[in-house]
Amino acid sequence: MALRISKNMGAPQLATKSGYGRMATLLVVAAGVVALALPIAMPDPYFVHSCIVVLLFAYMATSWNFVCGYVGQLSIGHAMFAGVGGYATVLIFSRLGISPWLGMLVGGVLAAMLSVVVGYPTFRLKGPYFALTTIAFAEMIRIWVENTDTFLGIPLNGAAGITVPLVGESWVAFQFNGKTPYYYVILVMLVLALLATWRLERSKLGFYLKAIRGDRDAAEALGISPARYQLVALAISAFMTGVGGGFYAQFFRYVNADRLIGVEFSIDLALMSIIGGQGTVFGPLLGAVLLTPIAEITRGHLGGVLPGLHIVIYGIILILAVLYLPKGLIDPLRSILSRLSKNGRSA
Amino acid sequence: MDPLILGFAVVNGLLIGGIYGGVALGLSLIFGVLRVVNFAHGSLLMVGLYTAYWLQALAGIDPYASVIFTVPLLFCMGYFIQRVIIAPLIWRESALVVEPLSALLLTAGVYLVIDNLALMAFGPDVRSASTSLDMPPIMLGPIPVNMQRFIGFSAAILAAIGLVVWLRQTRMGRAIRATAQNRDAAALSGIDVPMIYAVTFGVGTALLGLFGSLLATFIPITPNVGLSFGIRSFIVVVLGGIGSIPGSILGGLVIGVFEAIASQFVPATSAAILSLGLFILILLVRPGGLMGKL
Amino acid sequence: MSGDGTPLLQVRGISKRFGGLQAVHDLSFDLRRGEILALLGPNGAGKTTAFNMIAGYFRTDQGRILFEGRDIAGRKPWDICRIGIARTFQLSKPFSDLTVAENLMVGGFVRRSEIDEIRAKALEIADFLGMGHQAATEVQHLTAFDRRKLELGRALSTEPKLLLMDEVVAGATPSEAQEMVELVRRIRDRGVTILIVEHVMKVIMALSERVIVMESGRLIANGKPKDVVRQPEVLKAYFGEGYAARA
Ligand SMILES: Nc1ncnc2c1ncn2[C@@H]1O[C@H](COP(=O)(O)OP(=O)(O)O)[C@@H](O)[C@H]1O
Ligand SMILES: [Mg+2]
Numbered sequence: 028m029a030l031r032i033s034k035n036m037g038a039p040q041l042a043t044k045s046g047y048g049r050m051a052t053l054l055v056v057a058a059g060v061v062a063l064a065l066p067i068a069m070p071d072p073y074f075v076h077s078c079i080v081v082l083l084f085a086y087m088a089t090s091w092n093f094v095c096g097y098v099g100q101l102s103i104g105h106a107m108f109a110g111v112g113g114y115a116t117v118l119i120f121s122r123l124g125i126s127p128w129l130g131m132l133v134g135g136v137l138a139a140m141l142s143v144v145v146g147y148p149t150f151r152l153k154g155p156y157f158a159l160t161t162i163a164f165a166e167m168i169r170i171w172v173e174n175t176d177t178f179l180g181i182p183l184n185g186a187a188g189i190t191v192p193l194v195g196e197s198w199v200a201f202q203f204n205g206k207t208p209y210y211y212v213i214l215v216m217l218v219l220a221l222l223a224t225w226r227l228e229r230s231k232l233g234f235y236l237k238a239i240r241g242d243r244d245a246a247e248a249l250g251i252s253p254a255r256y257q258l259v260a261l262a263i264s265a266f267m268t269g270v271g272g273g274f275y276a277q278f279f280r281y282v283n284a285d286r287l288i289g290v291e292f293s294i295d296l297a298l299m300s301i302i303g304g305q306g307t308v309f310g311p312l313l314g315a316v317l318l319t320p321i322a323e324i325t326r327g328h329l330g331g332v333l334p335g336l337h338i339v340i341y342g343i344i345l346i347l348a349v350l351y352l353p354k355g356l357i358d359p360l361r362s363i364l365s366r367l368s369k370n371g372r373s374a
Numbered sequence: 375m376d377p378l379i380l381g382f383a384v385v386n387g388l389l390i391g392g393i394y395g396g397v398a399l400g401l402s403l404i405f406g407v408l409r410v411v412n413f414a415h416g417s418l419l420m421v422g423l424y425t426a427y428w429l430q431a432l433a434g435i436d437p438y439a440s441v442i443f444t445v446p447l448l449f450c451m452g453y454f455i456q457r458v459i460i461a462p463l464i465w466r467e468s469a470l471v472v473e474p475l476s477a478l479l480l481t482a483g484v485y486l487v488i489d490n491l492a493l494m495a496f497g498p499d500v501r502s503a504s505t506s507l508d509m510p511p512i513m514l515g516p517i518p519v520n521m522q523r524f525i526g527f528s529a530a531i532l533a534a535i536g537l538v539v540w541l542r543q544t545r546m547g548r549a550i551r552a553t554a555q556n557r558d559a560a561a562l563s564g565i566d567v568p569m570i571y572a573v574t575f576g577v578g579t580a581l582l583g584l585f586g587s588l589l590a591t592f593i594p595i596t597p598n599v600g601l602s603f604g605i606r607s608f609i610v611v612v613l614g615g616i617g618s619i620p621g622s623i624l625g626g627l628v629i630g631v632f633e634a635i636a637s638q639f640v641p642a643t644s645a646a647i648l649s650l651g652l653f654i655l656i657l658l659v660r661p662g663g664l665m666g667k668l
Numbered sequence: 669m670s671g672d673g674t675p676l677l678q679v680r681g682i683s684k685r686f687g688g689l690q691a692v693h694d695l696s697f698d699l700r701r702g703e704i705l706a707l708l709g710p711n712g713a714g715k716t717t718a719f720n721m722i723a724g725y726f727r728t729d730q731g732r733i734l735f736e737g738r739d740i741a742g743r744k745p746w747d748i749c750r751i752g753i754a755r756t757f758q759l760s761k762p763f764s765d766l767t768v769a770e771n772l773m774v775g776g777f778v779r780r781s782e783i784d785e786i787r788a789k790a791l792e793i794a795d796f797l798g799m800g801h802q803a804a805t806e807v808q809h810l811t812a813f814d815r816r817k818l819e820l821g822r823a824l825s826t827e828p829k830l831l832l833m834d835e836v837v838a839g840a841t842p843s844e845a846q847e848m849v850e851l852v853r854r855i856r857d858r859g860v861t862i863l864i865v866e867h868v869m870k871v872i873m874a875l876s877e878r879v880i881v882m883e884s885g886r887l888i889a890n891g892k893p894k895d896v897v898r899q900p901e902v903l904k905a906y907f908g909e910g911y912a913a914r915a
Contacts, residue, residue, distance in 0.1 A: 335490025
């Protein structure tokens with residue numbers, strides 16, 4: 028991919044990297060074609076449903092990675108942004124009759140605003156302290172929503188959650204009878220999120236975040252105000268996550284605090300990014316594509332018998348990844364790709 | 375506010391707070407020595423609770439007697455987690471410090487595994503153990519004091535004192551403190567650091583075995599009961615000063631009384647929200663905690 | 669080659685206290701445009717503290733720091749960088765998971781916005797450092813000395829008017845030190861004014877026209893290197909009472 032070429036510019040490396048780049052581009056294009064054709068080739072609704080869930084997690088993990096992966100901080104509270112987006116979308120539609128498409132954007136903006144409030148004080152904290160504080164913020168919001176039936180006249184329905192009022196098939200209301208439209212919507216969202224990350228890698232903001240991750244003091248000496256750039260990235264990430272929460276609400280037609288704002292959802296996003304490879308464009312996607320099906324399969328086949336099995340598997344993979352593949356699964360994949368392209372040339 | 379009700383709330387808050395402090399002791403010890411935030415802390419308490427429950431349900435062993443099983447079991451679990459899961463990380467990092475985030479992620483993995491294994495094994499049902507011992511409340515003037523809580527509270531205080539004495543007076547304790555101060559210097563002076571780490575982790579979790587048994591009679595036992603205890607332990611430890619044993623108890627008492635009094639004025643859930651807010655505030659304003667050295 | 673005489677930096681009576689310790693006490697000196705000024709002093713003299721106050725990392729308790737006539741005391745490090753003062757760290761702090769070229773690109777964004785231009789500039793600096801062939805190497809694979817050079821290059825990437833360097837030859841071999849001295853000269857020849865903090869005197873003799881010496885937070889000497897090293901206060905600070913008496 029162009030991004031790799033641009034990042035590595037020693038002359039001898041350039042040759043192999045562009046071979047690698049061509050290879051990677053090919054892979055991305057192939058994956059894109061498969062993704063576009065999938066619901067047409069395999070229209071089984073259960074299958075498409077599962078694919079949507081995979082793409083949704085990929086999108087959410089990519090959003091998480093946008094700030095956390097690049098700045099090297101672990102947020103275990105990103106679900107609060109999804110929650111704000113999801114609740115806002117549903118409420119704006121059911122109370123004001125405004126289209127969820129707009130509601131999702133409003134939800135995203137609200138999530139971004141919340142992220143500034145949360146991020147401004149917390150980004151000074153490092154490592155586990157930051158992580159624990161993000162949990163604390165998200166838990167405060169979850170507990171509050173779970174125990175609040177109405178707030179300023181707005182019905183939140185406490186632990187029961189809110190369902191999306193159904194109006195039948197309608198583009199404006201973002202409601203479809205089949206699964207396929209949802210599939211393409213989330214696919215487009217994912218592609219946009221990946222593009223945003225790709226842009227980030229070669230932008231000032233991306234360089235600044237990586238510098239802050241590398242060494243905060245040194246970053247400051249190079250003209251970077253860590254608080255400012257971390258907040259900008261966090262707000263973008265929260266916006267993306269909030270919009271994702273809006274999609275979640277429309278797709279499942281239901282939001283509740285436990286699922287959408289709970290710690291588990293936050294951990295899922297972090298875990299997929301970390302296992303796939305945080306701080307890279309495709310790592311979180313890879314993590315989601317590998318992990319989400321485990322959940323879908325165990326839930327589908329063993330869900331009644333063994334409710335937590337997929338999370339046990341996630342946990343084990345997380346431990347193994349932290350110990351043996353700290354840069355994520357994408358790291359060995361990259362070296363395989365570049366070896367392949369080298370061999371291809373010498374043959 | 376009726377002074378009697380307030381008095382009752384304070385006494386109850388102290389009892390519960392002492393228990394919070396006792397539960398948090400291990401978290402503080404492990405962080406103080408290994409610099410590892412054990413995200414699975416609450417999960418291991420949950421294991422202690424279930425062990426006490428099943429010992430009673432299957433073998434008829436009273437929860438208070440089950441201590442002789444839960445404490446060694448949890449010690450072994452902690453020892454194993456350190457030796458098998460966390461140690462490779464510590465030795466991989468050649469530098470002086472463990473990357474604290476990696477350690478947090480590892481223990482988060484342990485949390486996911488343990489909690490969901492429990493869910494798979496026991497289902498989501500709420501369980502509770504009961505003791506056959508007859509324990510009427512004792513009266514503190516006009517205020518009735520729940521005996522089971524009082525036992526938990528006393529155990530917390532004794533455990534904290536025991537821990538301090540052990541760390542000061544025994545060879546092992548001194549080795550642990552030396553390792554906490556400077557791992558490499560300790561290793562140079564002949565201390566078996568990997569063993570010290572594993573023992574420290576084991577002792578920290580053994581305390582959870584103790585409280586698992588002592589709390590089993592009055593805490594509703596579910597597979598996910600751990601997380602809320604874990605988060606509360608983080609609050610307590612941060613409040614009291616990370617790594618400080620007396621701070622852990624003090625932090626527990628503060629949180630316990632704070633929640634008990636707050637819930638006289640606002641719903642209990644708002645009290646929980648307030649203590650999370652307090653946690654954030656302490657981290658931001660005084661990251662060393664009330665008794666921290668920072 | 670001792671500058672055109674207009675002061676670029678004027679330090680006016682800055683002080684810093686850490687608890688009971690007066691780390692810097694009423695320190696004043698001038699830095700002329702285009703010169704290499706060395707700030708000397710034994711360990712613990714307060715050099716790094718003074719340095720950090722100029723670079724915006726520590727607040728001054730009192731005093732003013734004028735850069736091109738404007739008071740910059742109390743400004744944040746990133747603002748100081750934008751104004752045109754770059755610094756290195758005594759312990760080098762590279763971005764270890766980035767490549768050499770990427771390390772050299774980060775600072776470029778304060779002056780330019782075109783990424784291709786920034787990259788070209790970074791490669792030019794890599795060549796200047798003699799590290800062109802390592803542009804795509806991740807920093808974690810570099811030697812300690814190469815990291816130190818990179819640290820210098822990273823400071824240059826912000827295109828500063830004034831470069832503050834903290835102990836750049838500490839721990840270097842004689843030939844590395846020689847290379848570093850050469851680099852510093854060439855940086856000055858590019859029009860950058862330099863304040864270099866060192867406690868190794870030998871390096872400084874070869875490098876700077878003028879030195880100032882600190883001891884226990886105070887300025888004790890100011891002048892040409894060969895004159896300064898003869899002053900009894902300086903000898904005493906460096907070698908103790910006995911040496912000064914013998915000399
Ligand atoms: N952040 C700090 N907090 C407390 N004391 C400090 C701090 N930085 C430096 N000092 C003390 O200030 C004195 C001067 O230190 P420093 O400026 O680093 O000296 P130098 O760079 O000349 O060796 C030393 O005694 C040092 O211990
Ligand atoms: Mg110094």
